Amino acid sequence: MTKPLLTLASLYLAATGLALVFVPRQFGVGAVPADAPAELVALLRLLGGPLLGIAVLDWLSRGAPPSPWLRAVLAGNLVGFGVVTANDVWGYRDRGGARAGEGVPGGAPAVRRGVRMDAVAEGARVTGRFACDMPTPLSRG
Numbered sequence: 001m002t003k004p005l006l007t008l009a010s011l012y013l014a015a016t017g018l019a020l021v022f023v024p025r026q027f028g029v030g031a032v033p034a035d036a037p038a039e040l041v042a043l044l045r046l047l048g049g050p051l052l053g054i055a056v057l058d059w060l061s062r063g064a065p066p067s068p069w070l071r072a073v074l075a076g077n078l079v080g081f082g083v084v085t086a087n088d089v090w091g092y093r094d095r096g097g098a099r100a101g102e103g104v105p106g107g108a109p110a111v112r113r114g115v116r117m118d119a120v121a122e123g124a125r126v127t128g129r130f131a132c133d134m135p136t137p138l139s140r141g
Contacts, residue, residue, distance in 0.1 A: 002070065006062035009077055013055035020048030054080070 019027040024044035025036060032040065054076070061073045 002064075002066075002074070003062045006058045006073070006077075009081075010055045010058035010062065013051045013058065017048040017051030017055060020044050020051065024048075 016027075024041050025032050025034070028044060032044070057073060058077065061070060064070045064073075
């Protein structure tokens with residue numbers, strides 16, 4: 001389960017990162033105004049870099065055997081995708097259940113992240129551990 005999970009996460013993050021770097025205005029349709037200030041576009045492009053880095057990390061980790069380091073990669077994905085999913089839920093709730101862009105000026109189109117969260121949680125379940133279970137230099141006797 002870990003290999004397909006990390007492959008999917010890697011491809012998704014690579015596509016998102018490349019879109020943010022090369023076509024930030026088109027990627028943020030509904031959230032980025034047509035006359036967006038250069039600072040906003042630069043910020044979106046800046047966000048694409050770390051996403052590309054995480055995509056590479058996921059891609060290179062996809063064939064790794066179960067280990068504390070693989071659990072760290074899975075935990076990082078869980079936190080990252082979890083925060084984004086929570087942000088979507090929060091935004092949906094704040095809109096009173098309206099779809100993104102409906103009745104909300106500048107509302108961004110919603111991307112369903114629940115499937116990714118389920119996949120990341122399943123990866124953590126399969127490995128049997130989360131990052132908090134990993135030994136650290138301080139916990140070694």
